[in-house]
Amino acid sequence: MIQITLPDGSVRPLEAGQSALDLAKAISPNLARATLAAKVDGEVRDATFPLTRDCAVKLLTWDDPDGRHAFWHSSAHLMAEALEALYPGAKFGVGPALENGFYYDVDFGGRAFSAADFEKVEAKMKEIARGDHPYRREDVSKAQALDFFGKKEDPYKVDLIQGFEDGTITFYRQNGFTDLCRGPHLPHTGFIRAVKLLSVAGAYWKGDEKNAQLTRIYGITFPKQKELDEWLVAQEEAKKRDHRKIGKDLKLFHIDDEVGQGLVLWTPAGSVVRQELQTYISGELSKQGYSQVFTPHIGKLSLYKTSGHFPYYKESQFPPIVAPESLAAAMGENCSCSELIHRIEAVSAKLASGVNERSGSEVIGAERVLPDDKLLDGFLLKPMNCPHHIKIFASQPRSYRDLPVRLAEFGTVYRWEQSGELTGMTRVRGFTQDDAHLFCTEEQVPAEILGCLSLVRTVLTTLGMSQYRVRVGLRDPDSAKYTGLPENWDKAERACRDAAQTLGVPFTEEPGEAAFYGPKIDFVVKDVLGREWQLGTVQVDYNLPIRFDLSYNGADNQPHRPVMIHRAPFGSLERFCGVLIEHFAGRFPFWLSPQQVRVLTVNEAFGAYGKALVARLSAAGLRAELDERGESLGKRVRDAQLDQVPAILTLGKREEDEKTVSVRLLSGEQVHGVPLESFIQQCVELHRGRALETRFAAS
RNA sequence: GCCCGCAUAGCUCAGGUGGUAGAGCAUUUCCAUGGUAAGGAAAGGGUCGUCAGUUCAAUUCUGACUGCGGGCUCCA
Numbered sequence: 036m037i038q039i040t041l042p043d044g045s046v047r048p049l050e051a052g053q054s055a056l057d058l059a060k061a062i063s064p065n066l067a068r069a070t071l072a073a074k075v076d077g078e079v080r081d082a083t084f085p086l087t088r089d090c091a092v093k094l095l096t097w098d099d100p101d102g103r104h105a106f107w108h109s110s111a112h113l114m115a116e117a118l119e120a121l122y123p124g125a126k127f128g129v130g131p132a133l134e135n136g137f138y139y140d141v142d143f144g145g146r147a148f149s150a151a152d153f154e155k156v157e158a159k160m161k162e163i164a165r166g167d168h169p170y171r172r173e174d175v176s177k178a179q180a181l182d183f184f185g186k187k188e189d190p191y192k193v194d195l196i197q198g199f200e201d202g203t204i205t206f207y208r209q210n211g212f213t214d215l216c217r218g219p220h221l222p223h224t225g226f227i228r229a230v231k232l233l234s235v236a237g238a239y240w241k242g243d244e245k246n247a248q249l250t251r252i253y254g255i256t257f258p259k260q261k262e263l264d265e266w267l268v269a270q271e272e273a274k275k276r277d278h279r280k281i282g283k284d285l286k287l288f289h290i291d292d293e294v295g296q297g298l299v300l301w302t303p304a305g306s307v308v309r310q311e312l313q314t315y316i317s318g319e320l321s322k323q324g325y326s327q328v329f330t331p332h333i334g335k336l337s338l339y340k341t342s343g344h345f346p347y348y349k350e351s352q353f354p355p356i357v358a359p360e361s362l363a364a365a366m367g368e369n370c371s372c373s374e375l376i377h378r379i380e381a382v383s384a385k386l387a388s389g390v391n392e393r394s395g396s397e398v399i400g401a402e403r404v405l406p407d408d409k410l411l412d413g414f415l416l417k418p419m420n421c422p423h424h425i426k427i428f429a430s431q432p433r434s435y436r437d438l439p440v441r442l443a444e445f446g447t448v449y450r451w452e453q454s455g456e457l458t459g460m461t462r463v464r465g466f467t468q469d470d471a472h473l474f475c476t477e478e479q480v481p482a483e484i485l486g487c488l489s490l491v492r493t494v495l496t497t498l499g500m501s502q503y504r505v506r507v508g509l510r511d512p513d514s515a516k517y518t519g520l521p522e523n524w525d526k527a528e529r530a531c532r533d534a535a536q537t538l539g540v541p542f543t544e545e546p547g548e549a550a551f552y553g554p555k556i557d558f559v560v561k562d563v564l565g566r567e568w569q570l571g572t573v574q575v576d577y578n579l580p581i582r583f584d585l586s587y588n589g590a591d592n593q594p595h596r597p598v599m600i601h602r603a604p605f606g607s608l609e610r611f612c613g614v615l616i617e618h619f620a621g622r623f624p625f626w627l628s629p630q631q632v633r634v635l636t637v638n639e640a641f642g643a644y645g646k647a648l649v650a651r652l653s654a655a656g657l658r659a660e661l662d663e664r665g666e667s668l669g670k671r672v673r674d675a676q677l678d679q680v681p682a683i684l685t686l687g688k689r690e691e692d693e694k695t696v697s698v699r700l701l702s703g704e705q706v707h708g709v710p711l712e713s714f715i716q717q718c719v720e721l722h723r724g725r726a727l728e729t730r731f732a733a734s
Numbered sequence: 735g736c737c738c739g740c741a742u743a744g745c746u747c748a749g750g751u752g753g754u755a756g757a758g759c760a761u762u763u764c765c766a767u768g769g770u771a772a773g774g775a776a777a778g779g780g781u782c783g784u785c786a787g788u789u790c791a792a793u794u795c796u797g798a799c800u801g802c803g804g805g806c807u808c809c810a
Contacts, residue, residue: 138805147737147738148738149738149739150738150739151739233804234738234739234804234805235737235738235739235804235805236737236738236804236805236806237736237737237738237805237806237807238736238737238805238806238807239736239737239806239807242806242807243807244735244736244806244807244808248736248737248806249737249806250737250738251737251738251805251806253804253805279803283745284745292783292800292801292802296801296802342810343810344810347810348809348810350808351808351809351810418810419810421810448810450809450810452808452809453735453736453807453808453809454735454801455735455736455737455805455806455807455808456735456807456808456809457802458803462809550810551810552810564804569809574810601810635769635770636768637767637768637769637770638767638768638769639767639768640767665764665765665766665767665768666768666772666773667766667767667768667772667773668768668769668770669768669769669770669771669772669773670768670771670772670773671770671771672769672770672771672772673770673771673772674771674772675770675771676770676771677771683770685769685770686769687769688769689769697769697770699770703770703771705770
């Protein structure tokens with residue numbers, strides 16, 4: 036007998052060789068039916084894994100993320116079996132479990148697979164699942180594994196196995212399907228009752244664009260149909276919070292094809308939100324000793340060659356802007372402006388008739404136009420603000436006494452994102468960063484990073500955004516894309532790690548997530564669909580000061596190299612507002628609301644008083660409007676609610692006689708008889724205090 | 735850029751085996767003068783994303799393009 040320690044500390048005896056599932060059966064049949072997998076001494080295993088010595092066991096059910104993980108991983112295998120049965124000759128890539136569901140990458144050999152095929156696959160999966168086929172683990176050698184998948188002609192599996200070290204490889208078999216897999220898996224397929232395939236997408240083998248593109252099929256499964264139905268309803272609910280939908284409903288922003296993809300037009304209502312945020316952050320910057328600056332939207336190509344952006348990130352920039360004379364010179368002698376346009380059009384037409392032409396960058400890209408690009412220095416729409424800020428720093432001699440120099444700007448930058456990547460406000464081609472660059476001594480770096488981090492935290496706390504994670508992005512030791520000296524990288528990475536620790540927030544370190552010039556600390560949040568977006572970022576940079584040969588005069592009267600810190604607590608105002616819209620589901624706190632107060636008269640007799648009231652509110656700096664449309668009061672209340680106006684005032688005889696207001700909140704709650712002066716004061720206080728909750732006291 | 739899907743009025747959506755289209759909301763006007771989530775009526779509004787092809791005829795079928803959505807890749 037062996038002794039099994041359960042999570043509550045109790046110990047149960049078990050015959051050696053029996054499994055966690057046997058243990059569950061011994062405790063209760065219901066528990067056994069709910070046991071999906073088990074954690075043995077901290078490691079997730081099959082529930083059927085034989086236990087041979089004393090250990091701690093936690094039975095994993097649907098309520099446990101690891102239990103669901105095993106469930107969905109097994110579901111991926113089940114889907115693969117169904118696909119193999121329905122589409123003989125399909126080749127399989129990888130099929131992992133996700134946070135919500137699973138996917139499998141499949142090569143259908145050129146056959147198109149679309150959502151129209153889902154139903155058939157779902158039916159087949161359920162049919163197989165009903166057979167209660169056990170998932171059997173099997174140890175094989177590398178040679179056996181290669182032999183098996185070689186004979187099966189599954190090139191992707193063979194590719195995977197070839198990448199493995201020699202040693203034991205595990206297979207899992209259920210029914211007639213065998214997969215290369217580490218596990219763990221469910222005891223049998225019968226656990227999977229509700230099945231829903233969600234989407235198909237292309238995915239490159241091993242995530243490399245140069246490799247074959249496989250068909251990735253996403254799905255989700257549940258132990259009960261009811262749970263699937265509830266999940267689908269919850270998904271629909273989440274979509275109602277989508278910033279693209281709310282942005283349209285509340286007229287916060289507009290993106291117009293004719294202006295260009297990924298270029299956000301801020302409408303009046305959205306502009307209010309943005310302006311309030313900018314005012315708020317500007318105030319915080321002043322408190323922290325920042326100086327605000329303004330710089331133009333373009334800079335010379337040579338500037339970005341110095342900074343390194345142009346050569347390294349040419350692909351992600353808009354094509355250079357080149358002076359018409361230079362272009363003309365480039366394109367031939369005696370080339371008039373109209374002739375030049377004709378030529379550009381002719382080249383564009385030629386490109387358009389070919390495949391994969393992109394943006395005309397081939398046409399006016401400086402290096403293509405002239406063999407010697409010295410003759411032609413175009414301008415670039417700025418992809419980053421740092422070179423401009425660096426030039427401000429370098430515009431005068433700096434003493435160590437001046438440091439740190441903190442230059443801040445709401446700087447708009449432009450990046451040529453791939454068309455397939457653009458998404459509402461969260462991924463765009465032109466956006467405004469709440470950017471700043473700090474120039475400091477090496478000794479000042481830790482304190483400055485900490486200052487940046489606490490600023491980010493202050494901002495997120497004010498907005499009630501507690502659901503974020505912190506990621507320390509380090510360099511990938513195997514990649515050559517980074518510039519700068521390894522010892523500086525080490526110092527910078529240490530500074531970032533220390534700062535994150537000092538701040539006392541949980542964080543993860545992720546190699547390969549650093550910027551090309553230095554490590555960074557990112558604040559990452561999820562949108563309604565569960566996608567992660569990077570918002571605030573703090574980056575340490577030893578590289579650009581070298582490239583621009585920056586220096587300050589030290590106490591020793593010698594030139595010293597400053598260190599730069601790039602930071603943007605919101606990231607970009609576009610992305611941040613997009614996330615914010617979803618965070619509040621369009622119901623902004625009072626200070627951010629595009630319209631704060633709406634006045635509804637009970638009937639037209641109170642129109643004049645209503646106008647006077649709105650004038651008073653406006654004079655107090657509040658955003659108030661009168662709804663005097665000839666609609667019923669009920670209708671106007673409804674519209675005000677749908678417009679998410681936080682304070683809805685109803686005005687009738689009683690209010691005019693008593694000089695009070697009757698407030699309706701978005702919750703539907705009513706506060707009657709608030710003296711007018713008190714109401715205005717409370718509004719001003721809500722606004723100034725940037726309160727998250729809107730409440731009014733009757734006196 | 736790549737894979738799959740989608741595109742009908744300002745918005746949400748119906749419709750049609752090919753014969754140029756409907757609803758609700760919104761807008762405008764009129765009536766109703768309303769006490770907290772839709773009072774009533776009328777009117778205006780569409781080259782059915784764009785361009786080709788097939789056809790006597792295309793919004794409907796084919797193709798390309800553009801845009802959007804979900805992924806992939808990328809993301810300073």
